[in-house]
Amino acid sequence: MPLRFSKMHGAGNDFVIIDRRAADVPLAAERVARMSDRHRGIGFDQLITIDAPRSAGAQAAYSILNADGSDAAQCGNGARCVAAWLLRDGGVPSGDFVLDSPAGRIVASVDAHGIGIDMGVPDFSPPAVGLAREQADPYRFTLNGETIEAGAVSMGNPHAVIEVPDVAQADVVRIGPALQRDAAFSHSCNVGFAQLLGRDRIALRVYERGVGETLACGSGACAAVAVLARRGLLDEQVAVQLPGGTLHLRWAGEGTPIHMAGPAEFVFEGEFLS
Numbered sequence: 001m002p003l004r005f006s007k008m009h010g011a012g013n014d015f016v017i018i019d020r021r022a023a024d025v026p027l028a029a030e031r032v033a034r035m036s037d038r039h040r041g042i043g044f045d046q047l048i049t050i051d052a053p054r055s056a057g058a059q060a061a062y063s064i065l066n067a068d069g070s071d072a073a074q075c076g077n078g079a080r081c082v083a084a085w086l087l088r089d090g091g092v093p094s095g096d097f098v099l100d101s102p103a104g105r106i107v108a109s110v111d112a113h114g115i116g117i118d119m120g121v122p123d124f125s126p127p128a129v130g131l132a133r134e135q136a137d138p139y140r141f142t143l144n145g146e147t148i149e150a151g152a153v154s155m156g157n158p159h160a161v162i163e164v165p166d167v168a169q170a171d172v173v174r175i176g177p178a179l180q181r182d183a184a185f186s187h188s189c190n191v192g193f194a195q196l197l198g199r200d201r202i203a204l205r206v207y208e209r210g211v212g213e214t215l216a217c218g219s220g221a222c223a224a225v226a227v228l229a230r231r232g233l234l235d236e237q238v239a240v241q242l243p244g245g246t247l248h249l250r251w252a253g254e255g256t257p258i259h260m261a262g263p264a265e266f267v268f269e270g271e272f273l274s
Contacts, residue, residue, distance in 0.1 A: 002271035006085060007042065010077030010115075010264050012215030012244020016044045017085050021052050021060070029069025035272055036067035042272060045211050048078045050085065054100040059092045061100035066210030074103040074156035076218020076260050077247075080115040083108035084264035087115075103156025113248040116261035119155060119219065122226035122254075128154035130186040137231070143178045150179070150191075151227030155258075157209075158189040159223035167195045167203045176207025190217065194224040199235045202228065204242050215244030222258045225249045 003025065006017040016035065018025055027047065035041045044067065051061040062082045064072035079101060086092045086099075087110070096109045107118040126133050129152045133139065138149035139160075150160040160179055164170045170193040180188045188209050195203040204224050206217035221240040228234050229251055240247045247262040 002273055004269075004271055005042070006269050007044070007267040008081040008085065008265060009244070009267060010080050010216060010218065011242055011247060011262055013075075013077040013217060014044050014215075014267070015075075015078050015081050016042055016047045017050065017081060018047065019050045021050060025049065027065060027069075029065075032065050032069035033067065034274065042270070045208065045214050046072060046075055046078050048075070048082060050082060051100075055098075055105060058098045058100045058105060060086055063102060066208075067212075068210045070210045072102070072157065072210065074101060074119075074219045076117065076119055076155075076222060077216055077262070077264075078218070079106055079108065079117050079119075080218065080260075080262065080264040083115050083117065084266075088266070101156065111261050113261035115264040116259060119222045119258045119260050121257050122222065122251075123154040124152070124226075124230070125154075126152075129158045129189070131184055132186065133184065137227070139184075141179060141182055141184060143175065143182065148175060148179065151230075152189070153223050153226050155219040155222045155226075157219055158185060158187060159192060159220060160185075160189045161192045161194055161224050161227040163228065164193050164195055167193050167205050170205060172205050172207050172213055176213065180207070180209060190220050190223070192217070192220045192224045194228060196228065196233055197241070199233070200237060201239045201241065202234070204240050206242070216242040216247065218247065218260055218262075221247045221249060222251075222260055225251055226258065230254065
């Protein structure tokens with residue numbers, strides 16, 4: 001049976017959106033991987049299903065599958081695309097509304113920078129990140145005899161953030177997967193490479209768990225801002241320049257949620273036939 005979908009992206013971080021509120025849709029890992037193939041399928045970083053709400057007061061819920069078919073706990077750009085899809089569908093109010101994400105409730109809205117969402121409170125505790133270590137900043141990891149220093153934080157999913165002098169020269173394709181495979185992380189991690197450009201701007205590249213390097217990563221942008229701001233390097237409002245575009249973040253500090261806004265664009269509608 002043909003599978004209806006919407007193709008969307010947020011700053012180049014691209015998604016297939018499937019509405020399964022009315023009926024279940026079988027999405028085995030092998031089928032998702034076929035769909036994600038950029039030559040023989042549709043091509044995307046994540047597949048996101050829109051589901052019936054799981055908590056009182058929520059307008060809808062969503063679930064996330066990586067390109068390899070594995071589950072993902074959070075995706076900031078994906079959440080913004082879900083919000084934009086629901087707004088176009090007419091099923092949510094034009095003001096603030098609540099969505100049930102795999103990592104908990106989030107609040108979505110429209111603001112000056114596009115679709116904005118409350119990404120929750122960054123959690124720096126080692127168990128939240130999947131680290132069996134004493135809390136530190138930075139943590140030190142030995143990869144093939146080389147010492148790598150990284151901050152670590154959970155945005156509902158685990159992130160390691162490496163500060164680099166120049167993201168263009170960062171060895172993302174070597175260090176990213178090596179750190180993801182490190183036994184220190186019990187559930188692997190997303191790896192961000194962040195360059196400080198000023199107190200209100202950073203450049204970022206992200207090697208995502210289950211995806212590889214992506215044009216943008218919303219939760220990765222939040223993680224990078226949280227790690228660098230906690231070190232006293234950033235102001236409350238920060239523009240995050242990613243290869244696919246710019247996201248705008250606001251964080252008042254520890255114990256408060258990070259707000260992220262940016263573009264959420266429709267690309268095309270279609271049917272997957274196989």
